Amino acid sequence: MTVLTAMLDIWLDKSICSDATAKTTVVQSIESILSTLSLVRQHDMETPDFHVLFYAAPSLQRSSVVNIYSSGFTTITIEDGSKDSPLTNQVMEELKQKLKKALQTRMERIPLIKRGAPVPNYYTTSDERILEYDFDKIVFESDSKYQHVKILHSPTLGNCLLLDDMQNLAEKDINYTRGLMNYKQMCYRDKEILILGGGDGGLLHELLKEEPKHVTMVDIDEMVINACRDHLRGACGDVLDNMAGKNYEIIIDDCVNKMKEYIEKGRLFDIVFNDLTDFPISSEHQGGHWDFVRKIVDMSMKLLRQNGRLLNHAIGVSCPSSLETYEKLLKSLPVNVEFSKHSDHVPSFMEEWVFYEIRKLE
Amino acid sequence: MTVLTAMLDIWLDKSICSDATAKTTVVQSIESILSTLSLVRQHDMETPDFHVLFYAAPSLQRSSVVNIYSSGFTTITIEDGSKDSPLTNQVMEELKQKLKKALQTRMERIPLIKRGAPVPNYYTTSDERILEYDFDKIVFESDSKYQHVKILHSPTLGNCLLLDDMQNLAEKDINYTRGLMNYKQMCYRDKEILILGGGDGGLLHELLKEEPKHVTMVDIDEMVINACRDHLRGACGDVLDNMAGKNYEIIIDDCVNKMKEYIEKGRLFDIVFNDLTDFPISSEHQGGHWDFVRKIVDMSMKLLRQNGRLLNHAIGVSCPSSLETYEKLLKSLPVNVEFSKHSDHVPSFMEEWVFYEIRKLE
Numbered sequence: 001m002t003v004l005t006a007m008l009d010i011w012l013d014k015s016i017c018s019d020a021t022a023k024t025t026v027v028q029s030i031e032s033i034l035s036t037l038s039l040v041r042q043h044d045m046e047t048p049d050f051h052v053l054f055y056a057a058p059s060l061q062r063s064s065v066v067n068i069y070s071s072g073f074t075t076i077t078i079e080d081g082s083k084d085s086p087l088t089n090q091v092m093e094e095l096k097q098k099l100k101k102a103l104q105t106r107m108e109r110i111p112l113i114k115r116g117a118p119v120p121n122y123y124t125t126s127d128e129r130i131l132e133y134d135f136d137k138i139v140f141e142s143d144s145k146y147q148h149v150k151i152l153h154s155p156t157l158g159n160c161l162l163l164d165d166m167q168n169l170a171e172k173d174i175n176y177t178r179g180l181m182n183y184k185q186m187c188y189r190d191k192e193i194l195i196l197g198g199g200d201g202g203l204l205h206e207l208l209k210e211e212p213k214h215v216t217m218v219d220i221d222e223m224v225i226n227a228c229r230d231h232l233r234g235a236c237g238d239v240l241d242n243m244a245g246k247n248y249e250i251i252i253d254d255c256v257n258k259m260k261e262y263i264e265k266g267r268l269f270d271i272v273f274n275d276l277t278d279f280p281i282s283s284e285h286q287g288g289h290w291d292f293v294r295k296i297v298d299m300s301m302k303l304l305r306q307n308g309r310l311l312n313h314a315i316g317v318s319c320p321s322s323l324e325t326y327e328k329l330l331k332s333l334p335v336n337v338e339f340s341k342h343s344d345h346v347p348s349f350m351e352e353w354v355f356y357e358i359r360k361l362e
Numbered sequence: 363m364t365v366l367t368a369m370l371d372i373w374l375d376k377s378i379c380s381d382a383t384a385k386t387t388v389v390q391s392i393e394s395i396l397s398t399l400s401l402v403r404q405h406d407m408e409t410p411d412f413h414v415l416f417y418a419a420p421s422l423q424r425s426s427v428v429n430i431y432s433s434g435f436t437t438i439t440i441e442d443g444s445k446d447s448p449l450t451n452q453v454m455e456e457l458k459q460k461l462k463k464a465l466q467t468r469m470e471r472i473p474l475i476k477r478g479a480p481v482p483n484y485y486t487t488s489d490e491r492i493l494e495y496d497f498d499k500i501v502f503e504s505d506s507k508y509q510h511v512k513i514l515h516s517p518t519l520g521n522c523l524l525l526d527d528m529q530n531l532a533e534k535d536i537n538y539t540r541g542l543m544n545y546k547q548m549c550y551r552d553k554e555i556l557i558l559g560g561g562d563g564g565l566l567h568e569l570l571k572e573e574p575k576h577v578t579m580v581d582i583d584e585m586v587i588n589a590c591r592d593h594l595r596g597a598c599g600d601v602l603d604n605m606a607g608k609n610y611e612i613i614i615d616d617c618v619n620k621m622k623e624y625i626e627k628g629r630l631f632d633i634v635f636n637d638l639t640d641f642p643i644s645s646e647h648q649g650g651h652w653d654f655v656r657k658i659v660d661m662s663m664k665l666l667r668q669n670g671r672l673l674n675h676a677i678g679v680s681c682p683s684s685l686e687t688y689e690k691l692l693k694s695l696p697v698n699v700e701f702s703k704h705s706d707h708v709p710s711f712m713e714e715w716v717f718y719e720i721r722k723l724e
Binding site: 130 | 411416
């Protein structure tokens, strides 16, 4: 079923709360709007700082709450589960305009929220702004040992991988992979490359087109690899069909373990990609998010030849303080580095994403 | 002030509605979650098809409604206007996980809606999905004779023009202008060009870099032009500082009138751009949206030399049926045309947008 939640916000004057007559007039205006939806007042509660009114039309499976705050700011929230609901953005705009005329004050309408869809469609940007997708089919969903793995289909994005309900990669996200690669700015020919994470296979698939000497990919979660092999072929092609090829190898392991092993053995790479999810799922106990980030950067530096590059994704351009923290971290490394950043729009993130290229200096 | 609205959705079994004991158990689980936010049941109403429960914590300026529908689908909506609100997406996720454990059924969390911000941040995509922007300043706001004109500032998009609360152009939207121009695929050198609309000046500014013979731009709304000249310079540069230059002219008029006049005089162009808003604001009485679209295309064809091009923006890729209707319209024109489409992501639309190039055949 679909349930619609409609929201209107009203900036009333602060004085409304201390003026009983004025408040009654406002409430009457609101009630006359709600009555067009058959909503009738059932209950209300008042303190000097807050007045909340509850409305319902039970036979229509409809309810509403009006909250009047001490600042004068007032919200109307309507929820409708009726078949053939009369609520549309257009209708709510008309109600808003009517009420605005009556109250002569600033009003805003929040677009309808659609609840009860068979496929979950609400997620957030990196700075926690709400995003609504057009996902229409659950293609895969299961809990692995490490995380919740989900692949959803969208008519505009293709299949899209979500890990713990965070958008990871969609079939239309070639921009993400090329952003991470700093595409056409970096040369991968004959290079020895290590990918940390990357279980969706998108990066490995694109890298192999550049004729590297060898690519080693280490991902902890076999379920992600299997699900993407079957359902994300628009991104990974056939690269996950085999765990090894003439110039690549896929290892299922915690990349922190593998990096330790490579450091002990003195193995070196020309390029390391950090394509891990934003939050650590390493089997080892980790400190906070930034401790994990620093650890990965530190270990990557030990695995790079002089002049080698670490490439990683960061976060949306709307999170400047996170980017600043990351750059401070890079400047405080025990080895000398030079770094640059660039950004590109990633369709499934619905935002502009920032990528870093970090060069280990002589 | 900031008021937060939090939403949780629960897929209960349909049988819940006819089983009083089972329903009581579910309600108790929900109430134990709500009680962690000091929310106490104040009122409830029940019909065979619908059960709605109202909760409040008035001293904390907090309220909540639980709607249990006949399908078993159940929604929890919490609104909090308290200073230092405890509601965060993280906290809501924890509440969801607790409740999911108790109820053992599918649950979804909708990210927090932030109400009461000084700058309105909620708009929609072309298929009415909710979008939340990071606008932080109202730069300009006024009603013109024709529409509500607003310019908002965003740290990630620059200043952004909204007409009747529809996103039009942001300073970071060079992709829109280049999409409309079919950039680098079309040659504008020495061409005679007509722009219908385009009051933001972005298209005119980019076109003049291509050394056309002459550009005539006809926009109905002087307020838009003046506001963009002052506040959208990242898109229009200095092109709106003067109403005419060595190879361009800006005319304030209804483009339908101007097109009629040009058709009567037999004036012809190499290229016509339709850069009008999606909904007609022509002074002339118009039929529906599609009648207006057809009229503009028809008249544009009359103004084009043989082999001339009409270029226009269409809508988001998430609206395939609108695109189909438009293509049917193009195929039913009284003149022979050939058309192609392409698409690009427009930052301020937060979606992939479709553009058409229509060639008038011999």
